[in-house]
Amino acid sequence: MNRDLEERIDNLDLPYRTREDLKASLEGRDITEEEFNQILEMIFFEYEKTRIEPCEAVGIVAAQSIGEPGTQMTMRTFHYAGVAEINVTLGLPRLIEIMDARREPSTPTMAVFLLDDWAFDRDRAREVSWQIEAAPLHEFGDITIDMENMQVFVQLNKQVCDRRRIAVEEIIETAPKKIREKRHFRDFEVEGDAKKASIVFTPKNQESYQNLFQLAEHVRNVIVQGIDDIERVVVRKEGGEYILYTEGSNLKDVFEIEGVDTTRTRSNNISEIAGVLGIEAGRNAIIQEALSTLNEQGITVDVRHIMLVADMMCMDGEVKQIGRHGIAGEKESVLSRAAFEVTVNHLLDAAIANEVDELNGVTENVIVGQPIKLGTGDVKLIAKPVNLKT
Amino acid sequence: MSEEEVAELLAMYRISLEQLPKIYHDDPAVQAIGGDVGDVIRIIRDSRTAGRAEAYRLVVKRPKK
Structure with missing residues (x-):
């Protein structure tokens, strides 16, 4: 195939994949100009047939195409269906979660891919996983409450620290800081000894035992290594490489850790993806998550329906839910909004605001009993009086 | 995208600028390419159906909550 032909194909008004397929199938063949034109004609004929017609009610088609198989889905599938004992919400609850654009999914999880060297x-x-997994202070040593001197004594275990690649100094520094900042507990003083690998916490209030025990509780559970939101990390070998699966999700912090492949790492928290990587990434995440949720249940829905839903959700620059706080609540028509949820409120608000319904949409016209502007209702027939005698 | 390209795009679909999908000015992707409010950005997506697809978004200011 010559360059000239390739360029002609590239300039055609066809989708990228169709053009590539055409190029691939013409490769190594000798075709005449006439044959080429014939092929093109047939391609365009087929392509036109696959395109959706203008004024087609794609939204309703999408809604039914997702809704009908949705009824077949298991109502409650919660348990341990994910990899390596990590619990992931699946099935209908997950689909609802995606469509509702929740800030936080009920079971946030990540799949962290690593760069080649790791x-x-x-x-x-394993080293990377330690950087990610939240580890409380009590995993690094013994914590004793000294009631006589009213203090909490921490003896760090150097072996554990070495194994987990964290310096004793670092723990001495971060532990009190984290207690103050993350746990909002400030009434104590600290003294750290790097040589003996010990930390002594003394509460300001020397009278109260309750206070002392409270402090001990904070000391025990303060996260000194890893990312706070990520409770558990499972290392698994898949296809020759190690992948970290996490319980809990924090894209931003995970991206900053050395060895993490930021281009492949995934999260199932859609709003987090949209926040960290932008709205387009959020759109892709919605498609990916919705599709995999449906497919996992053995349901095949055409991706175009889901793409339409994702497009609608991401239309205005942020992820919006499908519901009265999102897309359905922002419709132009009063009757259309009222038909969805909280009817009386919408009608009342519309009356106060002196809103006018133009009756342009489908829902409104169904309500008032007019033909809708779709299908046969879309065309207007005018009968021309013709004299039959002549 | 240049102004001419935008005008061409709007003429092709017979829409006004406001009818384009939006993207916030503080969106990480917009910040990375340095877009300003009022710009139209062209997005080339890896499409599952077409292989590669172009989409357009208008950069707008994030509304205050």
């Missing part, structure tokens, strides 16, 4: 070495993968 992905094939178990120990190095």
Whole structure:
């Protein structure tokens, strides 16, 4: 195939994949100009047939195409269907979650992919997982409450610290800081000894035992290594490389850790993706999550329906839910909004605001009993009086 | 996108600028390419159906809540 022909194909008004397929199938064949034109004609004929017609009610088609198989889905599937004992919400609850654009999914999880230098070495993968998994202070040593001197004494275990690649100094520094900032508990003083690997916490209030125990509780549970939101990390080998699966999600912080492949790492928290990577990434995440939720249940829905839904949700620059706080609540027509949910409120508000319904949409016209402007209602027939005698 | 391209795009679909999908000015993707409010950005998506598809978004200011 010559350059000239390739360029002609590239300039055609066809989707990218169709053009590539055409190029691939013409590769190595000798065709005449006439044959080429004939092929093009047939391609365009087929392509026109696959295109949706203007004025087609794509929204309703999408709604039914997702809704009908949705009725077949398991109502409650919660349990341990994910990889490596990590619990992931699936089925209908997950689909509802996606469509409602929740800030936080009920089971946030991530799949953290690693860069080449880390992905094939178990120990190095494990090291990255320690950087991610939230580890409280009590995992690094013994914590004792000294009631006589009214203080909490922490003896760090150097072996554990070495194994988990964290310096004693670092723990001494971060532990009190984290207690103050993240746990909002400030009434104490600290003294750290790097040589003995010990930390002593003294509460300001020397009278109250309750206060002391409270402090001990904070000391025990303060996260000194890893990312706060990520409760558990499971390292798994898949297709030759190690992948970290997490319980809890925090894209932003995970991206900053060395060894993490930021281009492949996934989260199931859609609004987080939209926040960190932008609205287009959010759109892709909606499509991906909705499709995989449906497919996992053995339901195949054409991706175009889901793409339409995702497009609508991401139309205005942020992820909006499908519901009265999102898309349905922002419709132009009063009757259309009232038909969805909280009818009386919408009618009342509309009356106060002196809103006018132009009756342009489908829902409104169904309500008032007019033909809708779709299908046969879309065309107007005018009968021309013709004299039959002549 | 240049102004001419935008005009061409709007003429092709016979829409006004406000009818384009939006993207906030503080969106990470917009910040990365340095778009300003009022710009139209062209997005080339990896489409599942067409292989590659173009989409357009108008950069707007994030409304205050």
